Amino acid sequence: MAIELDDPRKFRTLAGQAHQVAMNMLRPISRKYDRAEHEYPKELDMLAAMIDGLSESGAGEGAGAAGVRRDEKADDGGNKNGANLASVMSIQEMCWGDVGLLLSMPRQGLGNSAIASVADEEQLKRFEGVWAGMAITEPGTGSDSANIRTTAVLDGDEYVLNGEKIYVTSGDRADHVVVWATLDRDLGRAAIKSFVVPKGTPGMRVDRLEHKLGIRASDTATIIFEDCRVPKENLLGSADVDPKQGFAGAMATFDNTRPLVAAMAIGCATAALDLTRELLADAGVEVDYDRPALAQSAAAAKFLQLESDLEGARLLMLQAAWMADNRKPNSLEASMSKAKAGRVGSDVTLSCVELCGSVGYSESELLEKWARDSKILDIFEGTQQIQQLIVARRVLGLSSAELK
Amino acid sequence: MSLLPPLAKLRPGGRHGVATTETRDPIGYLVAGLSKLAQADVLDRLGLRKQAEQAVFTVTRSGFSTVTAASRTFMRSGTKDAAGVRAPAVRRSGQFDLTPSEDEQMLVDVVTEFATEVVRPAAHDADAACAAPQEVLEAGLEIGLPILGLPEDLGGVSEERSAMAGTLVAEALGRGDMGLAVATLAPGSVATAIGLWGTEQQQQTYLPAFTGGDVPAAALALTEPHVLFDALSPRTTATRTADGFVLDGVKSLVPRGAEAELFVVGAELDGQPALFLVESSTPGLSVEADPAMGVRAASLTTLRLDGVTVPATALLGATDGSTYAECVRLARLAWCALAVGTAQAVLDYVTPYVKEREAFGEPIAHRQSVAFMVANIAIELQAMRLLTWKAAARAAAGKNFAREVALAREACAHKGMQIGLDGVQLLGGHGFVKEHPVERWYRDLRAIGLMEGAVLV
Numbered sequence: 001m002a003i004e005l006d007d008p009r010k011f012r013t014l015a016g017q018a019h020q021v022a023m024n025m026l027r028p029i030s031r032k033y034d035r036a037e038h039e040y041p042k043e044l045d046m047l048a049a050m051i052d053g054l055s056e057s058g059a060g061e062g063a064g065a066a067g068v069r070r071d072e073k074a075d076d077g078g079n080k081n082g083a084n085l086a087s088v089m090s091i092q093e094m095c096w097g098d099v100g101l102l103l104s105m106p107r108q109g110l111g112n113s114a115i116a117s118v119a120d121e122e123q124l125k126r127f128e129g130v131w132a133g134m135a136i137t138e139p140g141t142g143s144d145s146a147n148i149r150t151t152a153v154l155d156g157d158e159y160v161l162n163g164e165k166i167y168v169t170s171g172d173r174a175d176h177v178v179v180w181a182t183l184d185r186d187l188g189r190a191a192i193k194s195f196v197v198p199k200g201t202p203g204m205r206v207d208r209l210e211h212k213l214g215i216r217a218s219d220t221a222t223i224i225f226e227d228c229r230v231p232k233e234n235l236l237g238s239a240d241v242d243p244k245q246g247f248a249g250a251m252a253t254f255d256n257t258r259p260l261v262a263a264m265a266i267g268c269a270t271a272a273l274d275l276t277r278e279l280l281a282d283a284g285v286e287v288d289y290d291r292p293a294l295a296q297s298a299a300a301a302k303f304l305q306l307e308s309d310l311e312g313a314r315l316l317m318l319q320a321a322w323m324a325d326n327r328k329p330n331s332l333e334a335s336m337s338k339a340k341a342g343r344v345g346s347d348v349t350l351s352c353v354e355l356c357g358s359v360g361y362s363e364s365e366l367l368e369k370w371a372r373d374s375k376i377l378d379i380f381e382g383t384q385q386i387q388q389l390i391v392a393r394r395v396l397g398l399s400s401a402e403l404k
Numbered sequence: 405m406s407l408l409p410p411l412a413k414l415r416p417g418g419r420h421g422v423a424t425t426e427t428r429d430p431i432g433y434l435v436a437g438l439s440k441l442a443q444a445d446v447l448d449r450l451g452l453r454k455q456a457e458q459a460v461f462t463v464t465r466s467g468f469s470t471v472t473a474a475s476r477t478f479m480r481s482g483t484k485d486a487a488g489v490r491a492p493a494v495r496r497s498g499q500f501d502l503t504p505s506e507d508e509q510m511l512v513d514v515v516t517e518f519a520t521e522v523v524r525p526a527a528h529d530a531d532a533a534c535a536a537p538q539e540v541l542e543a544g545l546e547i548g549l550p551i552l553g554l555p556e557d558l559g560g561v562s563e564e565r566s567a568m569a570g571t572l573v574a575e576a577l578g579r580g581d582m583g584l585a586v587a588t589l590a591p592g593s594v595a596t597a598i599g600l601w602g603t604e605q606q607q608q609t610y611l612p613a614f615t616g617g618d619v620p621a622a623a624l625a626l627t628e629p630h631v632l633f634d635a636l637s638p639r640t641t642a643t644r645t646a647d648g649f650v651l652d653g654v655k656s657l658v659p660r661g662a663e664a665e666l667f668v669v670g671a672e673l674d675g676q677p678a679l680f681l682v683e684s685s686t687p688g689l690s691v692e693a694d695p696a697m698g699v700r701a702a703s704l705t706t707l708r709l710d711g712v713t714v715p716a717t718a719l720l721g722a723t724d725g726s727t728y729a730e731c732v733r734l735a736r737l738a739w740c741a742l743a744v745g746t747a748q749a750v751l752d753y754v755t756p757y758v759k760e761r762e763a764f765g766e767p768i769a770h771r772q773s774v775a776f777m778v779a780n781i782a783i784e785l786q787a788m789r790l791l792t793w794k795a796a797a798r799a800a801a802g803k804n805f806a807r808e809v810a811l812a813r814e815a816c817a818h819k820g821m822q823i824g825l826d827g828v829q830l831l832g833g834h835g836f837v838k839e840h841p842v843e844r845w846y847r848d849l850r851a852i853g854l855m856e857g858a859v860l861v
Binding site: 001002003004005006007008009010079081085289290291292293294295304305307308309311312313315316318319322333336339340385388389391392393395396397398402403404 | 503732
């Protein structure tokens with residue numbers, strides 16, 4: 001055992017492949033689907049098939065949205081670099097290509113991560129190969145997800161869902177949606193459960209699609225549930241309302257998905273920084289790592305600050321994934337990584353536009369697009385402020401009643 | 405009182421931190437006159453003012469410089485041009501891993517105990533006195549700080565290149581106190597440098613002193629008192645002579661310079677920066693106390709080199725700038741580690757404080773503006789740590805770490821300072837007074853990003 005923070009050797013090939021895919025398949029269609037919002041990126045079907053092939057061959061080490069499952073294999077005490085690290089590394093590379101397109105990748109939805117995180121073995125088998133979106137937010141409930149109003153009432157062998165969900169990523173294109181609903185609003189967080197709802201289930205309809213600042217290649221849907229009946233076996237995890245366990249079951253998903261969103265922010269910001277480095281070099285500015293930043297040009301000093309922030313965010317992301325691979329509780333580190341990556345993603349992409357002037361601002365380059373795409377990554381799966389709240393509560397040892 | 409040309413004396417600029425462009429108007433001349441009177445000794449002789457207590461150190465500051473300490477006789481030994489012993493690079497697993505090795509963990513445990521039990525309790529007084537207490541220095545020697553960076557074959561403890569272990573040790577010490585950490589690590593930094601780059605003769609001449617019972621003070625002098633100082637282009641010069649070099653220049657913020665018996669000095673030779681071993685009794689050296697904003701327990705000094713003649717064997721490492729650049733990077737790495745330790749001390753201190761301190765009927769930790777500040781300290785601190793560890797692990801493995809250490813330093817300088825700033829802010833007025841250590845950490849953390857040399861891993 002020795003401390004080492006370079007990218008794990010065993011996933012360098014995987015990340016390299018993802019980089020090639022991003023460069024040769026996503027980048028060429030990146031601007032096209034930014035302009036053609038709501039149009040289905042048909043090119044992705046072939047790509048998804050290829051990724052399925054890769055994971056079947058085992059070359060991907062189980063990377064991807066479903067790579068976050070923590071299996072219960074016996075721990076041999078050795079250091080592990082597993083599917084969580086492989087996932088953040090490959091997602092980062094794909095988002096270096098295009099965040100919106102990564103989010104539109106068939107069978108790689110956040111709902112897939114939720115299923116992988118909390119489903120039992122039978123459910124895992126039954127939902128294999130589905131493409132699942134994630135429906136949490138409601139018109140009156142954003143960050144305060146304990147306050148959701150969508151209800152699930154057991155009626156015979158089925159749950160009956162009623163409510164309205166907004167901001168469902170891939171809500172139109174995915175073939176399933178994982179829906180958060182409460183079994184009993186009086187019982188608070190503990191009664192919130194997640195349900196897998198197949199598309200086409202009577203009582204469920206996509207109401208409309210959003211027009212957005214960024215990630216326009218990805219569809220964001222409003223979905224209405226009116227007496228929508230799903231088999232009771234589609235409730236993920238335990239149906240018991242256990243106040244002691246509280247919100248933990250549903251929230252466990254976030255420990256797994258937050259490093260993935262951090263990876264998206266880092267991939268997007270890396271794209272901006274890579275291009276800016278070259279554009280600055282063309283303009284005669286090269287960063288010298290040995291000379292003091294303040295003895296170089298202001299642009300070089302700024303670049304150094306951005307690169308340092310981004311590398312720090314990246315290492316926090318790798319730490320969170322590494323802890324998951326080694327079955328260490330990582331709720332704190334997952335939130336740290338998303339908080340840092342979210343704000344750094346915005347700072348880097350926006351600063352790169354500024355550094356590159358009108359070249360950065362113009363649609364002739366992708367820099368302005370990345371500066372729009374990055375913003376959502378500091379919002380969904382828990383805003384910057386929610387991450388800080390989680391980190392603060394953990395560091396200070398305060399309950400949610402004490403630190404509101 | 406000497407008589408200066410009257411006009412020059414009346415100009416306000418060029419001293420007391422006043423820019424030379426400033427001019428005085430009539431009220432300014434009146435105030436300046438009053439100020440002169442207020443400073444005059446006559447007030448004190450007539451008993452008109454309470455005697456201010458002055459530490460010995462600040463007395464030396466106000467005027468004279470002294471010769472450097474007499475050095476012991478370092479007996480020349482070993483072959484002049486034979487390569488020295490080198491620790492092998494750490495073998496890499498190719499895996500991402502944040503777990504220290506068993507040896508490293510043991511080391512961290514010992515140093516953490518030292519930092520908690522010995523260093524921290526001494527920090528306040530050492531800061532005021534601008535000196536490390538003898539007991540702390542001796543205890544540091546006892547736990548083997550000077551030989552941590554040396555391979556076993558040279559009387560040290562490491563089997564492999566020890567940059568990672570050194571980083572963890574500096575972090576643990578910094579958590580106790582940055583000033584005392586620098587004071588205790590300075591001699592070992594010189595020993596590590598000789599271990600890394602010394603010839604057989606340099607190693608056999610100097611290292612026995614560091615591995616024995618009576619370890620000399622020693623200092624790695626790279627910083628210079630110039631605005632926008634670039635460590636890679638020192639203004640100190642080395643000029644070749646028939647049988648050696650002549651060194652001229654000024655080095656600042658040199659830890660324990662007054663007592664050091666051996667210096668490693670950076671100087672430009674034939675257009676490239678290089679390192680030179682200079683024994684303190686060499687003629688032409690003088691040292692002056694130079695207390696700074698922080699890191700005061702390290703007894704910072706200015707070292708002047710005025711026609712200092714050293715033999716050809718004083719050159720440490722390569723003349724193409726490569727040794728010097730590696731030295732600068734390893735020193736920056738050590739300062740990053742100290743910043744991480746100090747920032748951790750801030751977090752450790754403010755966490756219980758904000759939970760106990762009440763305002764408006766509840767602990768201030770229950771307010772988001774306070775709690776989020778603590779959250780951000782925790783987040784940026786961990787990023788600083790990971791950046792520093794990554795650079796250290798690459799250094800230990802013999803990989804290029806120029807980029808990694810630059811990124812770590814950038815974070816440790818700026819986020820570290822922010823943590824120091826927030827530490828004081830979270831305590832409010834209590835943070836501003838010396839009853840609490842946060843104001844010291846604030847001053848210490850400002851050193852990161854401007855200190856060059858002094859310590860090295």
